[in-house]
Amino acid sequence: MNSVKTGKIYGINGPVIYLKGKTGFKMSEMVYVGKEKLVGEVISLDKDLTTIQVYEETSGLTPGEEVEATGAAVSVTLAPGILNNIFDGIERPLEKIADSGGAFITRGVSVDSLDTQKLWDTHITVKPGEVLHGGTVIAEVQETHAILHKCMVPPDMEGTVISVVSDGQYTINDVIVTMELLDGSRKELTMMQKWPIRVPRPVHHRYPASVPLITGQRILDTMFPIAKGGTAAIPGGFGTGKTMTQHQIAKWSDADIIVYIGCGERGNEMTQVLEEFSQLVDPRTGNQLMDRTTLIANTSNMPVAAREASIYTGLTLAEYYRDMGYDVAIMADSTSRWAEALRELSGRLEEMPAEEGFPAYLASRLSAFYERAGMMQTLNGSTGSVSIIGAVSPQGGDFSEPVTQNTKRFVRCFWGLDKTLAYSRHFPAIHWLSSYSEYLNDLSGWYSDYVSPKFVDYRNRLMALLNQESSLMEIVKLIGGDVLPDDQKLVLEIAKVIRLGFLQQNAFHKDDTCVSMEKQFKMMDVILYLYKKSRQLVAMGMPMSVLKAEGIYEKVIAIKYDVPNDNLQLLDLYKKDIDDFYHRVIEKNA
Structure with a gap:
C-alpha cells in the first residue's frame, strides 16, 4: 500500500481541483478524490501543479483532503453483461446504484460496472x-x-x-x-478486459464505405443515405425531432447493436427512451429490442465532467462489439451538450476561449470523435463497423454556430431538421434542400446490385423535381400560382406527391414506420410513372385543373398507408390505375 501515490487538495473550482507540489501522477490517470473516493482524471500536469477533473459532485470537498492515484487511465470494463443494461457516463450501472443509493446518484458510490x-x-x-x-x-x-x-x-x-x-x-x-x-x-x-476510453481500439485496416445502413426511413435510405461505418449529424432546433429520428433509426436500422448515449439531455427524455426500448420488440429477432441495446445515460443534472467522458465510454463499448464482427450504431444525443461541457471545463481551467466561448480545441475533439467510426477489418480477421449518428442542438436553430459548423467538416452525411416542417407536422422534418449525403456515389454499386440499376437515377429525378419546386415557389409567392403554365403547375403537383407521399413518414403507422428498400424503389417508380403520363397529357393541352379533378394524385400519396409491407404486388396495380386515369382524361376531353 505504501507505493500508492497521493497528493493533497490545494484548490477547488467546481468539478476541477488542484494539487500543489510533485505528486508523481500521470497524465489521464484515474484518481480517487477525498474521503468519499470520488472518481477523477488527471487533465493537466505541471512541475508544481496537478489539475484533476472530478466526475462527481464536488460540494463538501475541502482543501487538504487526500487524492489517491490508481495507476491506470480511466477505463471501461468489457465483458458479457454490457447489453440490456443502463450505465452512467463512467460505466456505473444505474440499476445497481439505485439499489444501493436510491433514485439519485449518491457521491462516491462504488459498484462493479458489470x-x-x-x-x-x-x-x-x-x-x-x-x-x-x-x-x-x-x-x-x-x-x-x-x-x-x-x-x-x-x-x-x-x-x-x-x-x-x-x-x-x-x-x-x-x-x-x-x-x-x-x-x-x-x-x-x-x-473481462479493461480498455482506456480515450484510446481507439486497434484494428487491422479500414474499408471504404460500400454498404448502406438501412434505416427503413425513406428520406434517409433513398435521398441521404449513410454507410455502415459512416458518420451523420442531425442538427435542429428545439422540438424539430432530433431524438425521435434517432429513436426510429435505433428501432429499425439493420445494425446488430445500438449504443444510445444520452449526453446532457433532459431526464424525462432518457426515461422515455428506457421505457420505450424495454417494451419494443426487435423486428429482426422477435425478442426485446433491449437485447441488442446498451444505454449510457448522462442527463443534464449529472456532473458536467462525466458528460464529457460519456461519449468516449459509449464509443469504447461500440468498438469492443465491432471487434467481435458486429455492425454497431451509436446514437449520440446530443454532441452540443457535450461541447457545452467542454466549454464549461475549459472556462474553469481559464483557457483562452475561441468562438462563442468554446475552447480552441473543439474542432479537434469533434474530429477525433467522428474519426473513430468506420467499417474495419478487425485483428481477428472479421469485419465490423461503428456508425456514428450525432444530434446537434444549435441554440435558436442557428446552423452557423461553431458546433454545427465544425461537425459539418467531419461528417459526410448532414440531415438538417427544419422547424417550419416540424411545426407543420411534416416528420421526419429533414429538409431536402439543406441536407446532403456524400455516400451516394460510394453506395450506388450496392443499390444497383441489390435494389435496382435504376435506383440512383430515380432518386436524382425526385431531387430535381423538388429543386424545381423550390424555384417555382419563389415565383408563386410573388405573383401567385395561377400565372404559371400547366407544365410548371404539374411540377408543383408532383413535388407535393413526393413530399407528402414519399418524404413524410408516420412513425405510429404499422406499415409506414419502417419501409423496405424494395417498397421505397417501387413507390418512386409509381410517382415517376404518374409524372410521365401527366406530362404527356399536359403536352396534349390538357389543363392541370382537369387532371387534379380525377383524384389520382391523392391516391398515389396514400400508397404509404394503403399498401401493406407484406403485399408489395399491390404497387404494380397502381400503374394500371394511372393508365386508366390517362385514357379517361383523353376520352372525356376528346
Missing part, C-alpha cells in the same frame, strides 16, 4: 498449444437472445495457450485460459 456473480454458459474455442494474437476469440457466451458475445485476447497480447478450462458456467472474473507470453511470463485470461 455483474461479477452471474454465471455465464461458456464455450471455450481454443486448445492448449495454439498461438494466440490480440483479438483472437477464446470463448463464446450467449449474452442475450440476439447477440453471441465473443471473449477475445486483449489487443496488445500474444502467446501460446498452456491450459484451458472445460465448457461450463463461469463468472466474468474466473480464469478460463492460461497463456505463456512471448517474454516467457504467464498470463491468466478471464472473460
Whole structure:
C-alpha cells in the first residue's frame, strides 16, 4: 500500500481541483478524490501543479483532503453483461446504484460496472498449444437472445495457450485460459478486459464505405443515405425531432447493436427512451429490442465532467462489439451538450476561449470523435463497423454556430431538421434542400446490385423535381400560382406527391414506420410513372385543373398507408390505375 501515490487538495473550482507540489501522477490517470473516493482524471500536469477533473459532485470537498492515484487511465470494463443494461457516463450501472443509493446518484458510490456473480454458459474455442494474437476469440457466451458475445485476447497480447478450462458456467472474473507470453511470463485470461476510453481500439485496416445502413426511413435510405461505418449529424432546433429520428433509426436500422448515449439531455427524455426500448420488440429477432441495446445515460443534472467522458465510454463499448464482427450504431444525443461541457471545463481551467466561448480545441475533439467510426477489418480477421449518428442542438436553430459548423467538416452525411416542417407536422422534418449525403456515389454499386440499376437515377429525378419546386415557389409567392403554365403547375403537383407521399413518414403507422428498400424503389417508380403520363397529357393541352379533378394524385400519396409491407404486388396495380386515369382524361376531353 505504501507505493500508492497521493497528493493533497490545494484548490477547488467546481468539478476541477488542484494539487500543489510533485505528486508523481500521470497524465489521464484515474484518481480517487477525498474521503468519499470520488472518481477523477488527471487533465493537466505541471512541475508544481496537478489539475484533476472530478466526475462527481464536488460540494463538501475541502482543501487538504487526500487524492489517491490508481495507476491506470480511466477505463471501461468489457465483458458479457454490457447489453440490456443502463450505465452512467463512467460505466456505473444505474440499476445497481439505485439499489444501493436510491433514485439519485449518491457521491462516491462504488459498484462493479458489470455483474461479477452471474454465471455465464461458456464455450471455450481454443486448445492448449495454439498461438494466440490480440483479438483472437477464446470463448463464446450467449449474452442475450440476439447477440453471441465473443471473449477475445486483449489487443496488445500474444502467446501460446498452456491450459484451458472445460465448457461450463463461469463468472466474468474466473480464469478460463492460461497463456505463456512471448517474454516467457504467464498470463491468466478471464472473460473481462479493461480498455482506456480515450484510446481507439486497434484494428487491422479500414474499408471504404460500400454498404448502406438501412434505416427503413425513406428520406434517409433513398435521398441521404449513410454507410455502415459512416458518420451523420442531425442538427435542429428545439422540438424539430432530433431524438425521435434517432429513436426510429435505433428501432429499425439493420445494425446488430445500438449504443444510445444520452449526453446532457433532459431526464424525462432518457426515461422515455428506457421505457420505450424495454417494451419494443426487435423486428429482426422477435425478442426485446433491449437485447441488442446498451444505454449510457448522462442527463443534464449529472456532473458536467462525466458528460464529457460519456461519449468516449459509449464509443469504447461500440468498438469492443465491432471487434467481435458486429455492425454497431451509436446514437449520440446530443454532441452540443457535450461541447457545452467542454466549454464549461475549459472556462474553469481559464483557457483562452475561441468562438462563442468554446475552447480552441473543439474542432479537434469533434474530429477525433467522428474519426473513430468506420467499417474495419478487425485483428481477428472479421469485419465490423461503428456508425456514428450525432444530434446537434444549435441554440435558436442557428446552423452557423461553431458546433454545427465544425461537425459539418467531419461528417459526410448532414440531415438538417427544419422547424417550419416540424411545426407543420411534416416528420421526419429533414429538409431536402439543406441536407446532403456524400455516400451516394460510394453506395450506388450496392443499390444497383441489390435494389435496382435504376435506383440512383430515380432518386436524382425526385431531387430535381423538388429543386424545381423550390424555384417555382419563389415565383408563386410573388405573383401567385395561377400565372404559371400547366407544365410548371404539374411540377408543383408532383413535388407535393413526393413530399407528402414519399418524404413524410408516420412513425405510429404499422406499415409506414419502417419501409423496405424494395417498397421505397417501387413507390418512386409509381410517382415517376404518374409524372410521365401527366406530362404527356399536359403536352396534349390538357389543363392541370382537369387532371387534379380525377383524384389520382391523392391516391398515389396514400400508397404509404394503403399498401401493406407484406403485399408489395399491390404497387404494380397502381400503374394500371394511372393508365386508366390517362385514357379517361383523353376520352372525356376528346
